[in-house]
Amino acid sequence: MEIKTQTLPPSQRRTRPDDQQLGFGRIFTDHMLVMPFDAKRGWHDPEVRPYAPFSLDPAAMVLHYGQAIFEGLKAYRGRDDGIYLFRPLANLERMNRSAVRMCMPTLPVDTVFAGLKALLKVDGDWVPSADHGASLYIRPTMVATEAGLGVRPAQEYLFYVILSPVGAYYPEGFNPVKIYVTDKYVRAVPGGVGEAKTAGNYAASIMAAVEAQQAGYTQVLWLDAKERRLVEEVGTMNIFFVFKDRIVTPPLSGTILPGITRDSVLRLLADWDLPVEERSIAIDEVFAANERGELQEVFGTGTAAVISPVGSLHYRGQDCQINQGKIGELALKLFNELTAIQYGRKADPYGWVIRL
Numbered sequence: 001m002e003i004k005t006q007t008l009p010p011s012q013r014r015t016r017p018d019d020q021q022l023g024f025g026r027i028f029t030d031h032m033l034v035m036p037f038d039a040k041r042g043w044h045d046p047e048v049r050p051y052a053p054f055s056l057d058p059a060a061m062v063l064h065y066g067q068a069i070f071e072g073l074k075a076y077r078g079r080d081d082g083i084y085l086f087r088p089l090a091n092l093e094r095m096n097r098s099a100v101r102m103c104m105p106t107l108p109v110d111t112v113f114a115g116l117k118a119l120l121k122v123d124g125d126w127v128p129s130a131d132h133g134a135s136l137y138i139r140p141t142m143v144a145t146e147a148g149l150g151v152r153p154a155q156e157y158l159f160y161v162i163l164s165p166v167g168a169y170y171p172e173g174f175n176p177v178k179i180y181v182t183d184k185y186v187r188a189v190p191g192g193v194g195e196a197k198t199a200g201n202y203a204a205s206i207m208a209a210v211e212a213q214q215a216g217y218t219q220v221l222w223l224d225a226k227e228r229r230l231v232e233e234v235g236t237m238n239i240f241f242v243f244k245d246r247i248v249t250p251p252l253s254g255t256i257l258p259g260i261t262r263d264s265v266l267r268l269l270a271d272w273d274l275p276v277e278e279r280s281i282a283i284d285e286v287f288a289a290n291e292r293g294e295l296q297e298v299f300g301t302g303t304a305a306v307i308s309p310v311g312s313l314h315y316r317g318q319d320c321q322i323n324q325g326k327i328g329e330l331a332l333k334l335f336n337e338l339t340a341i342q343y344g345r346k347a348d349p350y351g352w353v354i355r356l
């Protein structure tokens with residue numbers, strides 16, 4: 001499919017704000033990629049056009065029954081001034097798995113990738129400089145636009161991609177975050193939509209996140225819905241525990257998000273010959289190991305969060321301080337390695353990076 005491009009005249013384009021003042025997801029670039037779907041024509045007329053509000057029927061099914069999926073990936077500015085994408089096809093493939101789970105149409109990956117490249121060509125100047133750990137966050141999104149109140153798969157959808165220059169996701173930056181373990185709420189149930197990147201999973205997480213923030217914590221760590229004992233994931237990232245003799249991360253059991261950063265970290269750890277187990281791990285095991293002095297580090301992984309060291313966990317009135325609240329050695333090594341590959345500073349032996 002040919003990608004049409006309609007761009008703003010230079011006089012109407014905005015300049016990117018200071019790379020050190022970006023925050024996360026508050027500023028959007030001048031253009032977006034848009035592609036509609038209907039049952040007759042399928043996906044059609046992909047277009048790069050100026051960023052602007054959509055007009056949506058009040059009965060649009062996404063507004064009522066929540067057929068909405070999204071992705072998150074990043075473009076990085078290399079020191080050679082090139083733009084680097086990290087595993088973009090893995091994101092599009094995951095989006096298609098989310099689409100299948102939510103009874104939404106799958107995307108033509110080649111067209112979407114060509115559209116993304118066309119969008120980045122137009123808004124390439126918005127990719128922040130390599131200096132302050134900033135990047136351009138890419139948010140592909142698909143929503144059901146058909147007007148109707150019957151509960152069934154919609155026949156019309158809109159796919160779009162917006163871009164946002166971002167700094168660190170957490171206000172702490174790379175400093176360790178404080179995490180609240182909840183056994184009051186659950187994020188996902190077996191057989192549910194936990195592994196799909198669908199809006200409802202995030203909506204369901206907000207109350208617990210607000211309560212955690214009110215208590216002074218940055219994020220929530222979710223436990224499994226059945227026993228409320230086994231660790232699942234943190235609100236915006238997967239989680240890893242570093243014990244004296246092994247590293248453990250919960251398995252992809254269907255209730256957690258199959259993180260692309262998680263997968264990349266597993267690959268790096270395997271290449272460094274570190275013993276890693278993808279297995280169920282109870283929160284009590286984590287606290288007990290910490291008491292015995294066997295828990296060395298905890299860190300999260302995610303596109304937005306990158307590698308995020310965890311300084312403490314709070315569970316049932318007890319606080320467990322990890323690594324004296326300091327950044328762990330392994331988290332730092334992973335952060336340095338991963339970002340060196342992402343920003344094109346280091347050769348990429350994995351074929352993860354695409355230079356535009």
Ligand code: COI
Binds near residue numbers: 072073302
């Ligand atoms: C990402 O890491 O890209 C995410 O999608 C998390 C997000 C909800 C901020």
